[in-house]
Amino acid sequence: MIKNEIIRILLADDDKDDRTDFIEAFETLKIATTVETVKNGIELMKYLNEPSTIIPHLLFLDLNMPKKSGLECLVEIKKIKKLKNLTVVIYSTSSSEKDIDDTFLNGANVYLKKPAHLIVLKKTLLHILTIDWQYHTSGLNRENYLLHL
Amino acid sequence: MIYYLKYDVQAICKRLVQEQLQNLGINYSLLNTNELDINQALPNDFLHALNSNLVKLGIEIVSSQKSILVQKIKDAIMELVNQEDKLILSKTSHYLAKILNHSYRYLSGTFSEITYTTIENYIILQKIEKAKDMIAAGELTFTEIAWKLNYSSVAHLSMQFKNTTGFTPTLFKKIITQKKNNLILDTVNK
Numbered sequence: 381m382i383k384n385e386i387i388r389i390l391l392a393d394d395d396k397d398d399r400t401d402f403i404e405a406f407e408t409l410k411i412a413t414t415v416e417t418v419k420n421g422i423e424l425m426k427y428l429n430e431p432s433t434i435i436p437h438l439l440f441l442d443l444n445m446p447k448k449s450g451l452e453c454l455v456e457i458k459k460i461k462k463l464k465n466l467t468v469v470i471y472s473t474s475s476s477e478k479d480i481d482d483t484f485l486n487g488a489n490v491y492l493k494k495p496a497h498l499i500v501l502k503k504t505l506l507h508i509l510t511i512d513w514q515y516h517t518s519g520l521n522r523e524n525y526l527l528h529l
Numbered sequence: 530m531i532y533y534l535k536y537d538v539q540a541i542c543k544r545l546v547q548e549q550l551q552n553l554g555i556n557y558s559l560l561n562t563n564e565l566d567i568n569q570a571l572p573n574d575f576l577h578a579l580n581s582n583l584v585k586l587g588i589e590i591v592s593s594q595k596s597i598l599v600q601k602i603k604d605a606i607m608e609l610v611n612q613e614d615k616l617i618l619s620k621t622s623h624y625l626a627k628i629l630n631h632s633y634r635y636l637s638g639t640f641s642e643i644t645y646t647t648i649e650n651y652i653i654l655q656k657i658e659k660a661k662d663m664i665a666a667g668e669l670t671f672t673e674i675a676w677k678l679n680y681s682s683v684a685h686l687s688m689q690f691k692n693t694t695g696f697t698p699t700l701f702k703k704i705i706t707q708k709k710n711n712l713i714l715d716t717v718n719k
Contacts, residue, residue, distance in 0.1 A: 528695030
């Protein structure tokens with residue numbers, strides 16, 4: 381009676397090429413997904429707060445966005461009750477320890493440094509999806525959901 | 530004179546199912562995605578009877594045997610991980626095959642199909658989850674945790690922990706502790 385659910389993914393990134401690469405990376409994965417993108421933090425919060433939006437399973441959040449940064453969005457997201465089970469993946473070019481610590485302390489689940497190559501991105505995304513799916517289906521403790529890639 | 534009949538198959542099937550359910554006095558909802566939600570606990574033979582009647586009409590209830598099996602595998606793994614007796618990965622396949630009465634190959638295949646991961650990875654994930662809980666609880670040393678989870682040494686635990694989460698146990702502990710402290714501060718400041 382139950383087909384495997386389609387995993388819903390949302391990307392917030394101001395860089396058009398990064399958004400394109402990201403969508404392309406998902407197209408060839410064996411796991412069924414739908415991918416939406418937004419261009420900045422303001423669009424992101426608007427989308428998430430919209431009552432008709434179906435909350436995605438995973439949010440990939442770029443840190444460096446104009447108008448409203450990824451970190452500001454993260455702090456806001458963690459205060460919203462209906463986004464409690466949304467997995468937040470910080471997706472950034474930064475490898476500064478401070479950025480990494482800040483994002484985990486503020487409630488992000490995964491920190492992913494943007495890989496230079498599409499092939500590496502595909503492999504990493506598959507890894508994240510697989511782990512994340514266990515959190516959605518096996519009752520694992522989200523308080524301890526921390527992953528650094 | 531020959532007349533052409535147009536069948537609205539969806540409507541026909543739905544009607545047939547509805548009649549069956551109404552005859553049996555079952556409380557249900559028929560969703561548009563071919564899913565039947567039965568709002569009461571049905572004994573197994575009742576379900577069989579319903580299914581046989583439907584089959585005669587060309588309709589079949591597909592209960593996902595695979596999903597049920599996967600849940601049983603997960604339950605068996607949880608039992609293994611939670612018991613403090615020796616958990617040796619190489620014997621797990623025999624154990625699972627024996628208690629679930631299927632070849633390990635069939636179990637593996639079904640598990641991967643439904644969960645997108647392998648049984649081996651899932652076992653490691655559960656062990657590391659337990660390690661995380663113990664670290665967050667803050668009462669045991671890493672040595673004690675490694676011993677409880679049947680790692681041959683702290684180094685072995687750390688290695689698997691780092692491979693699975695990207696963190697060393699020490700760094701993970703630091704972050705979790707800081708998060709807890711922040712939470713306490715937030716509550717105090719309210």
